[in-house]
Amino acid sequence: MTATAASLPPLRRRRHTWIAKGYLFAMPLLVVLALAVLLPALYNVVIAFFDYNAMTQAWRFAGLKNFVKLWDSPYFWNSFVVTLIWVVGNITLQLAVGLAVALALNSIVRFRGAFTGIMMIPWISSFVVVAILFLWIYHPQLGVLNDLLLRLGAIERPVAWLASPELAQLSLILANTWKFFPLVMITLFAGLQDVSTEQLEAADVDGANPFQKFRMVTLPTIMPSISTAVLLSTIWAYNSFTLPIIMTAGGPLRATEILGLFIYKQAFDSFDFGAAAACSLVLFVQILVVIMLYLRVLDKR
Amino acid sequence: MAKVVLRKVRKEFGSSVVVHDIDLTIPHQEFVVLVGPSGCGKSTTLRMIAGLEDISAGEIHIGDTLVNDMPPKDRNIAMVFQSYALYPYATVWENMAFGLRVRRYPQAEIRRRVEAAADILGIRDMLDRKPRQLSGGQRQRVAIGRAIVRDPEVFLFDEPLSNLDAKLRVQMRTEIKKIHQRVATTMIYVTHDQVEAMTLAQRIVVMNAGRIEQIGTPQDMYERPATRFVAGFIGSPAMNFVPCSISDGGAELGVRIGESLVLPVPAGRRDRYRAYSGRSMLLGIRPEHCFDAKTHQPAAGQAPFEIVAGVVEPLGIDTMVHFELAATPVCARVNSYAVSSEGERLAMVMDMNNMHLIDPQTDKVV
Amino acid sequence: MARQRSKRARNRLRLALAYGFLTVAATVVVFPYLWMALTSFKPIEEFFTYPLQWLSENWTLGQYRAVLEDPRFLKSLWNSFVVSTTVTAVSLLLSIPAAYGLTRLRVRGGKGVLVMILSSQFFPPMIFFVPFYIILSQFQLLNTISGLVFAYLSVTLPVCTWMIATTFRNIPYELEEAARVDGCGDIRTILEVVLRMSLPGIITAGLFAFVLAWQEYIFALLYTTTTEAQTAPVILFFFLGQHQIDYGRLMAAAVLLSLPIIVPFMVMQRYFRQGHGEGGVKG
Ligand SMILES: Nc1ncnc2c1ncn2[C@@H]1O[C@H](COP(=O)(O)OP(=O)(O)O)[C@@H](O)[C@H]1O
Ligand SMILES: [Mg+2]
Numbered sequence: 001m002t003a004t005a006a007s008l009p010p011l012r013r014r015r016h017t018w019i020a021k022g023y024l025f026a027m028p029l030l031v032v033l034a035l036a037v038l039l040p041a042l043y044n045v046v047i048a049f050f051d052y053n054a055m056t057q058a059w060r061f062a063g064l065k066n067f068v069k070l071w072d073s074p075y076f077w078n079s080f081v082v083t084l085i086w087v088v089g090n091i092t093l094q095l096a097v098g099l100a101v102a103l104a105l106n107s108i109v110r111f112r113g114a115f116t117g118i119m120m121i122p123w124i125s126s127f128v129v130v131a132i133l134f135l136w137i138y139h140p141q142l143g144v145l146n147d148l149l150l151r152l153g154a155i156e157r158p159v160a161w162l163a164s165p166e167l168a169q170l171s172l173i174l175a176n177t178w179k180f181f182p183l184v185m186i187t188l189f190a191g192l193q194d195v196s197t198e199q200l201e202a203a204d205v206d207g208a209n210p211f212q213k214f215r216m217v218t219l220p221t222i223m224p225s226i227s228t229a230v231l232l233s234t235i236w237a238y239n240s241f242t243l244p245i246i247m248t249a250g251g252p253l254r255a256t257e258i259l260g261l262f263i264y265k266q267a268f269d270s271f272d273f274g275a276a277a278a279c280s281l282v283l284f285v286q287i288l289v290v291i292m293l294y295l296r297v298l299d300k301r
Numbered sequence: 302m303a304k305v306v307l308r309k310v311r312k313e314f315g316s317s318v319v320v321h322d323i324d325l326t327i328p329h330q331e332f333v334v335l336v337g338p339s340g341c342g343k344s345t346t347l348r349m350i351a352g353l354e355d356i357s358a359g360e361i362h363i364g365d366t367l368v369n370d371m372p373p374k375d376r377n378i379a380m381v382f383q384s385y386a387l388y389p390y391a392t393v394w395e396n397m398a399f400g401l402r403v404r405r406y407p408q409a410e411i412r413r414r415v416e417a418a419a420d421i422l423g424i425r426d427m428l429d430r431k432p433r434q435l436s437g438g439q440r441q442r443v444a445i446g447r448a449i450v451r452d453p454e455v456f457l458f459d460e461p462l463s464n465l466d467a468k469l470r471v472q473m474r475t476e477i478k479k480i481h482q483r484v485a486t487t488m489i490y491v492t493h494d495q496v497e498a499m500t501l502a503q504r505i506v507v508m509n510a511g512r513i514e515q516i517g518t519p520q521d522m523y524e525r526p527a528t529r530f531v532a533g534f535i536g537s538p539a540m541n542f543v544p545c546s547i548s549d550g551g552a553e554l555g556v557r558i559g560e561s562l563v564l565p566v567p568a569g570r571r572d573r574y575r576a577y578s579g580r581s582m583l584l585g586i587r588p589e590h591c592f593d594a595k596t597h598q599p600a601a602g603q604a605p606f607e608i609v610a611g612v613v614e615p616l617g618i619d620t621m622v623h624f625e626l627a628a629t630p631v632c633a634r635v636n637s638y639a640v641s642s643e644g645e646r647l648a649m650v651m652d653m654n655n656m657h658l659i660d661p662q663t664d665k666v667v
Numbered sequence: 668m669a670r671q672r673s674k675r676a677r678n679r680l681r682l683a684l685a686y687g688f689l690t691v692a693a694t695v696v697v698f699p700y701l702w703m704a705l706t707s708f709k710p711i712e713e714f715f716t717y718p719l720q721w722l723s724e725n726w727t728l729g730q731y732r733a734v735l736e737d738p739r740f741l742k743s744l745w746n747s748f749v750v751s752t753t754v755t756a757v758s759l760l761l762s763i764p765a766a767y768g769l770t771r772l773r774v775r776g777g778k779g780v781l782v783m784i785l786s787s788q789f790f791p792p793m794i795f796f797v798p799f800y801i802i803l804s805q806f807q808l809l810n811t812i813s814g815l816v817f818a819y820l821s822v823t824l825p826v827c828t829w830m831i832a833t834t835f836r837n838i839p840y841e842l843e844e845a846a847r848v849d850g851c852g853d854i855r856t857i858l859e860v861v862l863r864m865s866l867p868g869i870i871t872a873g874l875f876a877f878v879l880a881w882q883e884y885i886f887a888l889l890y891t892t893t894t895e896a897q898t899a900p901v902i903l904f905f906f907l908g909q910h911q912i913d914y915g916r917l918m919a920a921a922v923l924l925s926l927p928i929i930v931p932f933m934v935m936q937r938y939f940r941q942g943h944g945e946g947g948v949k950g
Binding site: 021022023024025026028029030032033035036037038039040041043044047097100101103104105107108111115117118119120121122124125126127128129130132133134135136137142144147150151178210235238239241242246259260263264267268273276277279280281283284287288291 | 681682684685686688689692693695696697699700702703706714715718719721761762764765767768769772773774777780784787789790791792793794795796797798799800801802817818820821824825828878881882884885889900903904907914917918921924925928929932933
Binding site for chain 2: 852
């Protein structure tokens with residue numbers, strides 16, 4: 001008993017320092033993150049409730065005025081709808097392409113590394129370069145896309161891919177899918193590694209055709225990866241900015257003005273910092289909802 | 302001289318006590334095996350000796366030094382882990398040399414020691430390979446080699462053989478024993494496998510639920526288990542436990558099982574058991590101490606009884622027969638020709654000189 | 668027998684389909700870059716032929732010369748390089764010890780802190796537009812490299828920490844313990860076992876930070892208005908904004924901007940893929 005009493009205090013202290021030591025190691029990072037992430041994020045929340053006068057540089061408390069302004073703005077609602085289309089379009093395309101490529105990669109052995117490497121190129125490509133590539137490809141007179149389609153006889157005269165309100169959104173989504181499908185692909189490919197060969201063989205023995213095997217064995221196994229991929233591509237789609245601003249700047253006729261662009265214009269064209277901050281909060285809430293849904297789905301499993 | 306002494310060593314994780322005030326003295330050069338079911342605190346004890354785990358209370362001495370607050374690197378110990386814990390990016394040579402390099406041994410000395418250890422373990426040709434190019438048994442040798450080159454005061458082994466297949470395990474067991482004879486250092490070896498413990502140990506420490514149940518030589522453990530736990534844990538197949546009572550017939554003392562069966566207690570034990578007469582007790586008897594009467598003439602202290610054979614398992618050299626005594630399943634190791642099928646009646650003999658009587662209230666062998 | 672043969676035939680068909688599809692997909696993936704490269708070597712007159720002339724008859728390095736003689740572009744490339752290396756160095760310097768502290772020292776709530784750090788990645792970048800602008804102007808960091816580095820850290824730090832923590836978590840504790848028994852102190856155990864073991868993960872994280880900073884565009888556009896600190900993507904955008912867009916020069920510049928990330932990526936893509944597949948994005 002005396003031994004216990006004698007050796008307890010120093011050991012208690014030691015245990016404590018170990019916990020503290022872990023956070024001590026993390027301290028520099030946490031400080032920088034507090035300055036570079038937390039502070040701006042909180043600042044944004046504050047700004048959303050203020051009015052900023054660009055002339056006098058004066059801040060005035062505005063309550064919910066900024067949010068009301070958004071509610072009343074047809075441009076905000078336009079962006080809201082455009083963003084929804086943008087998000088849904090991107091998820092659908094990225095998932096379809098990403099899944100197809102992942103499945104193909106998973107069924108080959110030779111050159112798998114090489115193909116995977118090539119498929120990853122868009123993911124590491126610079127946004128600006130991607131924008132330039134596609135501006136150049138979509139160019140109505142000098143673009144190779146029109147040239148190809150004309151040669152094939154698919155169209156009769158050059159199409160204004162980015163200049164027509166009907167096509168601009170689709171053209172942008174295609175370019176964005178090119179840039180982002182690798183993320184979905186690599187996530188799903190990782191998921192496919194968990195598919196059990198034994199289960200597939202059991203299905204074979206049961207006489208299942210490839211489609212049935214996919215539905216009964218593969219799909220359930222990669223479902224978690226699919227929801228992760230959907231979550232990631234949703235967040236990235238909501239957060240898009242660079243590609244649209246370079247390629248269309250929201251035009252034509254605001255047909256591609258997703259919320260990111262709307263916020264940018266509020267802030268740096270109209271210098272309405274309050275409205276911009278309020279709108280980015282609205283955007284953030286939308287993303288939170290998606291994350292909640294995702295966690296819900298994960299929880300159910 | 303490295304004896305290892307544990308005094309009232311205790312380990313708590315949060316509020317749960319995993320090791321309860323253990324006292325243990327391991328003399329210099331002894332091979333001690335800590336054995337017990339998994340989760341009983343063997344690894345934790347070993348890791349406290351290694352310094353990988355803080356101790357919550359008590360004292361650990363290695364040699365004459367109190368090592369409670371000494372980091373592992375200063376304890377002059379070597380440890381072989383269950384998962385081998387080889388550095389995957391380094392060659393076998395580098396793996397074995399690492400501990401010496403860290404301690405700034407001269408290059409020539411490192412070379413001498415690594416090569417000597419490699420010779421002992423027969424891994425001389427593999428010094429340039431990476432661990433992933435080795436089989437499980439070879440990896441295990443490298444892990445042991447890494448310990449040997451250090452020439453430490455104490456060797457610690459934590460279930461080093463449990464990742465190997467059965468055949469290799471037996472082979473490596475013998476080799477570890479040889480190594481101990483050769484390097485003659487204090488060795489503390491943890492396993493959950495009682496066969497391993499019996500074959501390797503000079504002394505066995507049986508642990509259960511964070512406490513030491515019994516310390517002794519393998520023979521002690523087998524012949525004189527101190528508790529019901531040790532009696533059941535050591536020996537394979539395990540000891541049978543049959544509810545019984547002691548019936549006091551004056552000069553004679555009997556073990557009464559069920560309604561009708563009474564087996565006489567040998568003369569030498571009567572005085573010891575008399576105090577328990579009339580109480581319900583447990584008879585402990587090993588399968589190898591029940592014989593069939595056909596091939597075995599009853600001798601002094603051996604009691605006859607009759608059974609109806611249940612499942613019969615021929616093992617080749619002998620046969621296991623399962624039956625019931627007072628509705629309790631029992632098994633016996635009998636001559637291969639004694640019984641062939643279920644349902645046969647069989648005359649048996651129980652060697653009462655090897656019986657154990659257990660008090661179910663304390664679970665102690667009396 | 669017959670069934671077996673038909674099964675083999677089916678498998679061969681499947682393989683053929685997979686390779687065919689992948690070839691098409693790879694072409695679509697590579698084509699934009701190929702087209703960019705082809706364009707960058709074409710003399711300007713050939714741009715306007717109709718139908719388009721895919722392969723040039725008069726290869727020229729003129730566009731590259733024009734770009735490389737443009738001091739603004741050179742300066743911006745240099746800026747990009749300085750920003751990217753600084754961001755990479757600072758990110759690793761901060762996130763390696765943090766990841767170590769939060770995973771290997773078994774601290775209470777370490778995992779929770781990591782998840783919180785990572786989840787800051789879900790903030791839309793637009794949230795930072797205005798606050799960063801105000802903060803940077805307050806500290807006189809607009810139009811400076813330091814300002815950009817600060818802004819990029821908000822993205823690279825969480826991701827790098829998460830990636831490195833993931834690889835740290837996969838190192839068996841027994842390995843670290845073996846090193847301690849072998850005679851290593853804290854520092855040596857970290858250097859010789861933990862860092863050595865997680866080198867692929869650390870390389871991936873560093874590559875990620877570098878690529879992100881190299882290609883970043885929004886913050887650079889918003890917070891740099893003079894050539895003093897403008898990075899290459901901004902200058903590229905500036906080329907794009909001119910009245911008469913010189914596509915040839917633009918393509919040459921885009922090639923120059925892409926090479927420094929695509930080449931190292933192709934060399935190290937194995938690590939990169941592992942990092943992403945094993946928790947970099949999967950969590
Ligand atoms: N780090 C830890 N935290 C909490 N409990 C632990 C820890 N390590 C071990 N334990 C618990 O201590 C008990 C003994 O573990 P251990 O010594 O590993 O048993 P074994 O005899 O199988 O080697 C187990 O119940 C285990 O759950
Ligand atoms: Mg253990």
